[in-house]
Amino acid sequence: MHRVRVRVVEDALDANNTIARANRDDFDRHGVTVVNLMSAPGAGKTTLLERTLGGLSVRAGVLEGDVQGSLDADRLASLHLPVVQLNTGNGFGGECHLDANMVRSALPALPLEDIDLLIIENVGNLVCPAEFRVGEDVRIMVSSVAEGEDKPLKYPLMFRACSLVVVNKLDLLPYVDFDMERFLHHLNAVHPGVETIQCSARTGEGVEELREWLERVPARIPA
């Protein structure tokens, strides 16, 4: 009897990864580098974008992910960059994260030919966004000092899934119980050697460093 061995390639069966690769192909075809920006609610993702995107030397666009509403997209309007709002509450069941198919549904609204860098601002959540690739090149995680130094230990997958951890709201350090050394120690335990930038979107401290990091993303991606 002839036996055919079927090797099940788990990754290939995952619909999300299949669609993420299709997104990736579209981004590549237009030479667009893509950042998946993740954090808990209120960590300051949008304010960081307001502060960094204006002065970028590359042409940037933003895909704003939210359960509902367009508050964040509206805030970014003054930057005069292409900004597209994607709501998981419209046809996607109010999901707590973006997935590859949602991002794909937004692609026609994005002027990929006019941008070099696309920032996808994910739904504020420290669990599920890490489980869904959307076609990004890199992931950045923003963690606010107001959230506490234990977050890497409580949500390790998020902190492991990213190439850069931005520690935001440094201006609040004198007023919260947050020991930076302990935070970095916890972070190193779950993701040894991950890059970090300490900043304050409010005072502007560290924002230039983040801007330079974003400008260097294309150079980091293997051709």
Added chain:
Amino acid sequence: MHRVRVRVVEDALDANNTIARANRDDFDRHGVTVVNLMSAPGAGKTTLLERTLGGLSVRAGVLEGDVQGSLDADRLASLHLPVVQLNTGNGFGGECHLDANMVRSALPALPLEDIDLLIIENVGNLVCPAEFRVGEDVRIMVSSVAEGEDKPLKYPLMFRACSLVVVNKLDLLPYVDFDMERFLHHLNAVHPGVETIQCSARTGEGVEELREWLERVPARIPA
């Protein structure tokens, strides 16, 4: 031909609600009032429990929900109350919320006969916890002023699903861009008339009010 009309009762087909009712029956049998405590990561749920549970006039217990680890349960150990850790990472796929079945799996570890009030501290998340009843009597939502005044508009389901909104970290008000009037205006837009308590777990402001609210929960529940 004889036709039988089957009326599909959506709620009855929902496995989570079925199990939540079974939990509810067990809680009722032991006369235990149950609070589902929800918030974004780092809003201060555990610190609030540290500050309020010690001085309660009712016998309290805590079910600590986390993706992994027992940091929060360890912090509450000094209160000498029954504390049970429930990890969604162990056998529950690392879910971003507690559901009725997870809580049910923890019931044998809970001394229901020895407590009057059970606080279930949910996973830090502003989306999915609101969609899963676990058998609770009431839900409390904690929102920190560091998260920003726009949160009720961005995560309306969470703010609608609760009986009380605790606005925490009042001590940070001078250092963050948070207009309490606007927050309360947004909150009233998504959940008109919901009760609120403004407090600071760090300074103790408003903690007594929260303690009294928790002690009054049993009286609020219809017999």
